[in-house]
Amino acid sequence: MSDTGLYSLDSMDICAVPLPERTSSTKKTRAPKESSKSDRDRNQFQAQLESKSQQAITIAVSSRTLFNMADERAIYESDGLESYVKYQLDHENEPLKKGLAFALMKALEAVNFRLHELYPGSDETFDIVLMTNNHAQVGVRLINSINHYGLSIERFCMTGGTSPINYLKAYNTNLYLSADPMKVANALSEGIAAATICHLDKDAELSEKQLRVAFDGDSFIPQEQDDKKGYMLSSLPHDSRSATQNRIKGFIQLLGKIQRKFFAKNERMECPIRTYLITGREPTKSAGRVLKIISNYGLEINETLYLAGSSKKPVLDIIRPHLFFDSDSLCAQNTSVSHSSNCTEVK
Secondary structure, eight states: OOSOBOOOOTTOOGGGOOOOOOOTTTOOOOOOOOOOHHHHHHHHHHHHHHHHHHHSEEEEEEHHHHEEOHHHHHHHHHHOHHHHHHHHHHTTTSOOEEOTTHHHHHHHHHHHHHHHHHSTTOOOSEEEEEEEBSOHHHHHHHHHHHHHHTOOOOEEEEOTTSOSGGGTTTTTOSEEEESOHHHHHHHHHTTOOEEEEOOSOTTOOOOSSSEEEEEEGGGSSOOOTTSSOOSTTTTSOHHHHHHHHHHHHHHHHHHHHHHHHHHTTTOTTTOSEEEEEEESSOHHHHHHHHHHHHHHTTOOOSEEEEOTTOOSHHHHHHHOOSEEEOTTOHHHHOTTSOOSOOOEEEO
């Protein structure tokens, strides 16, 4: 069983099922009814939901990234689906352990809390959606765990064993986080920015008060001709590489929009979003170019670290970013290395 999704009613949209029309001989003409108060309230509520969805930055997270479900996964793999579901039902009131993305969720909530203080009533915040292919029965334990930890997650997608990827666009997803590289690849193919959660040091403590986003500067500029790599994500064909860059660009632009809201309230130093640029090259070759690229996307970098060929690991140990934009597949290639940072590699 994969890590995302909850329950769905296949592709049937109950609200869209048409009623059979009467024949012309029996059809009656009636005066239009004045809409009831309940109808008006329902329409207003729907409009508010649509408005929030359009203004918010939606991050979809899988259940196995939000919670540590290793024990439950082992039951599924050894004893099968029915034993897995039964175990979840028997333990539905027992909160799941915190997962790799838990600190990220808390940091996003910290950003939202301050935004609501500065801009009461604004919907320009981070909106978290839980995406899981677990069945609805298992979803009860997931929701109970969310309530136990006090997480502000209001939207869910439970697909009952099928992939939730097809629902990402319906939820207006701007970034999808999963522990399953195949689901990340599928999301990317659908034109959605996606990230694989890093399995580095699972005991590392990440900030729950400040969202930390780091960028590998070497990923955003062309290498010299004598270097082994060409452009960002150079192992991909040119068209795929460009498409991936555009998806990343879209998320960076949205992040910059949120950042500027804090700056507009003179909270530059207190901003709960902290950005970092890390590059292994010499500053003379890349400093201005990388900063200009990201600045043109609308995001301001807070700290720049030029390592001139030194390892990036020591600075990552200090920064401990929640998100690390890296083209070298750091997480996939170095899972056996013990890092102090527990980041998410964004593709």
